[in-house]
Amino acid sequence: MSAVPIDSVLPELARLLGDAGRAVLVAQPGAGKTTRVPLALLDSPWLDGKKIVMLEPRRLAARSAARYMAAGLGEEVGRTVGYRMKQDTRVGPATRIEVITEGVLTRMLQSDPALEQVGLIIFDEFHERSLHADLGLALCLQACELFRDDLRLLVMSATLDAAAVADILGGAPVVESPGRVYPVETHYLPRKPEGRMEDMAARAVLRALAEQAGDVLVFLPGMKEIRRVASLLAGQATVPDVQVLQLHGSMPQDAQDRAIQASVPGTRKVVLATSIAETSLTIEGTKVVIDSGWMRVPRFSPQTGMSRLDTVRVSAASADQRRGRAGRLGPGVCYRLWTQQEQAYLEPHGTPEIEEADLAPLALELAVWGTADPSELRWLDEPPAGAYRQARELLELFGALDGQGAITPHGARMAEIGLHPRLAQMSLRSVPLGLAATACDLAALLNERDLFRQSFTGSSAADLRLRLEALGRADAGAHSVDAAALKRVRLEAENGRRALGATGKRTDSEACGLLLALAFPDRIAQGRGDGRFLLSNGRGAVFSESQTLSGAAYLVAAELDDAGTDSRIMLAAPVDAAQLEAALPGLIEEEALVEWDSTAQTVRARHRRRLGAIVLSDKPQQRPDPDRLAAALLGAVESEGTGMLPWTNTARKLQQRVVFMHRFDSGWPDWSDEALVATLDEWLKPHLYGMRSRNDVQKLNVASVLEAALSWERRRRLDDQAPTHIVVPSGTRVPVDYADPAAPALAVRLQELFGMTETPKIAGGRVPITMHLLSPAQRPVQVTRDLSSFWKDAYFEVKKDLKGRYPKHYWPDDPLTAAPTHRAKPRV
Incomplete structure (x- = not known):
C-alpha cells in the first residue's frame, strides 16, 4: 500500500490505546483513517488476538471500506476483514476486523454486554452524530464500567469537537493527523x-x-x-x-x-x-x-x-x-x-x-439494557425529555413496558425482531390473528422507500394495499415498480416470516388497514367528508387530491407529512369499525357522558365509545345516573351564575336579610351571589333531582329552597333580628329594605312617625335602621339614623317647607306628642 498521511500517527495511536484504553483521532479528509487504522492496530499486543469492530454510519461506506482493506491484504472480503449489516453479512471464522453498521453494535451489546471476543471498537465518522452512534457509545462506556475495563474505544472523525468527546471518554488523549487534501x-x-x-x-x-x-x-x-x-x-x-x-x-x-x-x-x-x-x-x-x-x-x-x-x-x-x-x-x-x-x-x-429523531427505538433499547432513566448513561447530548417521555408512553401502550417502566417479555421480543417498535408490535400481534405473513410483507414495505416509482399518481396513489398486492405478482402489473426496491422488500419480508415462524405465503391485502392499526393506533382516522379525516390523536388529516380512499369511513395513515393544521396523507389503507373493536379492545373507552347542552338548554345523557379522539358510537343513555344529571344541571347554574334561577321578590329579600346577618355575625352563612354559586352543592343540588333543563329549573321556588337551608332556630332568629317589616306609630307595617347590608333602610312618611322618639334598631339592637323620611307625596325629605336629633334640630326647618307645599296636612309644633297618621290629618 502507498503511504498516506495517517501513517505518521499510527504508532502513537497504538501506544495511547494500549496505555489509556481510549483515544480520539481527528484526521482530515484524505488522511486514510478509515482503511488504515484497523489494519495498523490488528497486531497490537494489547489486542490479544481479539477482534476489531468498526462502526460506519452508512452501508455503502461499510462495504467499500471492508473491500478496500481486504484487497490490501490480498484477500477476499469475509476472511481477515469482513462486514456485517442487515440482510448482508460477509464474515468467517478467521475474521478479525468487522466493519458494521451502527444498529448491529446495539444488537451485539444486548446479546453479549461484555463483548468477550472484541478488543477494540472504533466509531468512524462520529461527527455525523447518528442516533445509533450516540447510543452505541453510551452503552459501550457503561459496558466498560460494568464488565470490561480492558475494552478499548476509539472515536474517529474529520470534523469533530474533539474536546467534548475526549471528556465523555474520561479525558482520553486526542491525536490529530493532517489530511492529503489538494487545493x-x-x-x-x-x-x-x-x-x-x-x-x-x-x-x-x-x-x-x-x-x-x-x-x-x-x-x-x-x-x-x-x-x-x-x-x-x-x-x-x-x-x-x-x-x-x-x-x-x-x-x-x-x-x-x-x-x-x-x-x-x-x-x-x-x-x-x-x-x-x-x-x-x-x-x-x-x-x-x-x-x-x-x-x-x-x-x-x-x-x-x-x-x-x-x-x-x-x-x-x-x-x-x-x-x-x-x-x-x-x-x-x-x-x-x-x-x-x-x-x-x-x-x-x-x-x-x-x-430531532423518533426516540421509540432508543427507549426500547435502553429498557432492554435495564436503564429506565437515560441520565444514568453518559451522552454527548442527552435525549430530549419530551420526545423520550412520549416514546416511553408509546411503549407502555404497546405493552412493551410494565407499570414501573421495566421491559416486559413482549417488549424483549419486540427488540429481538430488530424493527421499529411500531412494526415489531404489528408483527407480533399479527400472529394470533393468522396474519403474520401479511404483517411481515407490510413491515418490509414500510421499512423501504415507496415501491412504486415517484411518478405514480392518480386516484389510487395513496392506497398501500396496491403495494402489498405488487409483492405477490410476478409481473409489475399496471404500475411502474422499482425492481431493486421490490427485491429488497421481498428479501426482508422473507427474513421476517422466518423470524416469526410464519408458514403461510399468501398475502391478504384487505387486512392491511387492520395491521396498520396495530402499529399506528394514533393514526387511525375517521372520515369527515371531502377527503378530510380526524386522527385518533386529535389532529386532522387530508388527501391533497381526490383518492379512492377519500370516502372511507375509517382508515389508518401509514405515512403523513405532518405539515400544517391538517397533515397530508401519503399512504393509507381502509379499515372498518368492527375490525378495530375486535383487534384493539384495550384502546376503546366506554364513556357515560352527562353534559349540559348550552344550545338546547338541557342536560344530554349519552353513551359513547371512543378510540382516542374518534367517537365510534354515540347513543342516548336509557337510565342516566340521577347524581350525574343533577351535577350537570348544577354545572350549568355555576357557569351562568344565580341569574339562571327564577328569583322572586320574596327570595331576593330573604337572601338580602341573611347577607345582612352575615355581615354582623360571621356565624351566619354567606349568601352573596358569589358565595351561593360556590356552595351550590350544599343548598341547591338536593332540589335538582328529577330536573334536566332550564325550563325545569324555572319551576323552582327559590325562596323555599333558601329557607330549607336554614334551621328552624335560624329562621326564628332571622325574623327576630332582621324583621321583614317594622310597625311604625301610625300602625302601618313598613317593609325594611336590606339591599344595602351595611345600611338597612325604612322608607316611611314623616307624619306616620309622630311620637317615635328613637330610631328603631335591628340585629339585637346593634344596628340602627336608616330612616328615609318621606313627604305626603312619598318623596324623600330627610335621611337619618338618629331620629331623636332630627326632631330636635331639623324637623322645624322641614316643617316650614312641607307646610308651604302641603298646607292641608297636619304639621304639629311638637312631633313627639302629636298623634301619628297616615292620612292628611289624624282622625278626631
Whole structure:
C-alpha cells in the first residue's frame, strides 16, 4: 500500500490505546483513517488476538471500506476483514476486523454486554452524530464500567469537537493527523439563486463539463431531486462519452459500486448523490463537486408524535466535507449553488440526530439494557425529555413496558425482531390473528422507500394495499415498480416470516388497514367528508387530491407529512369499525357522558365509545345516573351564575336579610351571589333531582329552597333580628329594605312617625335602621339614623317647607306628642 498521511500517527495511536484504553483521532479528509487504522492496530499486543469492530454510519461506506482493506491484504472480503449489516453479512471464522453498521453494535451489546471476543471498537465518522452512534457509545462506556475495563474505544472523525468527546471518554488523549487534501478552487453564485434547485444543478453540471476536466460529483437532497436532474441532463447535448449515474442508499449494491468506481479511460461520469457521498467514500476520478447546499433529514415532533423529512441547509462543516471530495486525488473545483454572503450564515455543525429523531427505538433499547432513566448513561447530548417521555408512553401502550417502566417479555421480543417498535408490535400481534405473513410483507414495505416509482399518481396513489398486492405478482402489473426496491422488500419480508415462524405465503391485502392499526393506533382516522379525516390523536388529516380512499369511513395513515393544521396523507389503507373493536379492545373507552347542552338548554345523557379522539358510537343513555344529571344541571347554574334561577321578590329579600346577618355575625352563612354559586352543592343540588333543563329549573321556588337551608332556630332568629317589616306609630307595617347590608333602610312618611322618639334598631339592637323620611307625596325629605336629633334640630326647618307645599296636612309644633297618621290629618 502507498503511504498516506495517517501513517505518521499510527504508532502513537497504538501506544495511547494500549496505555489509556481510549483515544480520539481527528484526521482530515484524505488522511486514510478509515482503511488504515484497523489494519495498523490488528497486531497490537494489547489486542490479544481479539477482534476489531468498526462502526460506519452508512452501508455503502461499510462495504467499500471492508473491500478496500481486504484487497490490501490480498484477500477476499469475509476472511481477515469482513462486514456485517442487515440482510448482508460477509464474515468467517478467521475474521478479525468487522466493519458494521451502527444498529448491529446495539444488537451485539444486548446479546453479549461484555463483548468477550472484541478488543477494540472504533466509531468512524462520529461527527455525523447518528442516533445509533450516540447510543452505541453510551452503552459501550457503561459496558466498560460494568464488565470490561480492558475494552478499548476509539472515536474517529474529520470534523469533530474533539474536546467534548475526549471528556465523555474520561479525558482520553486526542491525536490529530493532517489530511492529503489538494487545493480546491471554490465558486459561488454571484447573486441569490432563483428558480428550481434541479434546474440550477443541471446548468452547473453542463458548465463544469465544459470548463473542467475529470468526473463530476453532484450533491442533492434526495432521490426526487436526483431523478429530476438526471432527466434534465438526459435531454441535453452534453460532452461525448459522459455517463450520468445515481448514488443513494436505496440503490442495488452493483449500481452503487458502478457509481464509486473509476471511469473507463476516455470517458467521464457525473454522479448525482445524496449526502451518502459526504464522508468515508472515495469516488474515483472526482475532480469537480457541485453542491446544492441542501440535505434531507428526518425530524420528529413530540407534539404530533409523527416524523417528517425536512429539506434543510447543510452546515458549514458538511459543506467543507463535500468540497473536500474534489481534492482527494489532486487539485479540484467546487461549485456552490449559493452566494458567498449566504455561506457566512450557515450553521457551523449539523444537529445531532438524537435531538430531532423518533426516540421509540432508543427507549426500547435502553429498557432492554435495564436503564429506565437515560441520565444514568453518559451522552454527548442527552435525549430530549419530551420526545423520550412520549416514546416511553408509546411503549407502555404497546405493552412493551410494565407499570414501573421495566421491559416486559413482549417488549424483549419486540427488540429481538430488530424493527421499529411500531412494526415489531404489528408483527407480533399479527400472529394470533393468522396474519403474520401479511404483517411481515407490510413491515418490509414500510421499512423501504415507496415501491412504486415517484411518478405514480392518480386516484389510487395513496392506497398501500396496491403495494402489498405488487409483492405477490410476478409481473409489475399496471404500475411502474422499482425492481431493486421490490427485491429488497421481498428479501426482508422473507427474513421476517422466518423470524416469526410464519408458514403461510399468501398475502391478504384487505387486512392491511387492520395491521396498520396495530402499529399506528394514533393514526387511525375517521372520515369527515371531502377527503378530510380526524386522527385518533386529535389532529386532522387530508388527501391533497381526490383518492379512492377519500370516502372511507375509517382508515389508518401509514405515512403523513405532518405539515400544517391538517397533515397530508401519503399512504393509507381502509379499515372498518368492527375490525378495530375486535383487534384493539384495550384502546376503546366506554364513556357515560352527562353534559349540559348550552344550545338546547338541557342536560344530554349519552353513551359513547371512543378510540382516542374518534367517537365510534354515540347513543342516548336509557337510565342516566340521577347524581350525574343533577351535577350537570348544577354545572350549568355555576357557569351562568344565580341569574339562571327564577328569583322572586320574596327570595331576593330573604337572601338580602341573611347577607345582612352575615355581615354582623360571621356565624351566619354567606349568601352573596358569589358565595351561593360556590356552595351550590350544599343548598341547591338536593332540589335538582328529577330536573334536566332550564325550563325545569324555572319551576323552582327559590325562596323555599333558601329557607330549607336554614334551621328552624335560624329562621326564628332571622325574623327576630332582621324583621321583614317594622310597625311604625301610625300602625302601618313598613317593609325594611336590606339591599344595602351595611345600611338597612325604612322608607316611611314623616307624619306616620309622630311620637317615635328613637330610631328603631335591628340585629339585637346593634344596628340602627336608616330612616328615609318621606313627604305626603312619598318623596324623600330627610335621611337619618338618629331620629331623636332630627326632631330636635331639623324637623322645624322641614316643617316650614312641607307646610308651604302641603298646607292641608297636619304639621304639629311638637312631633313627639302629636298623634301619628297616615292620612292628611289624624282622625278626631
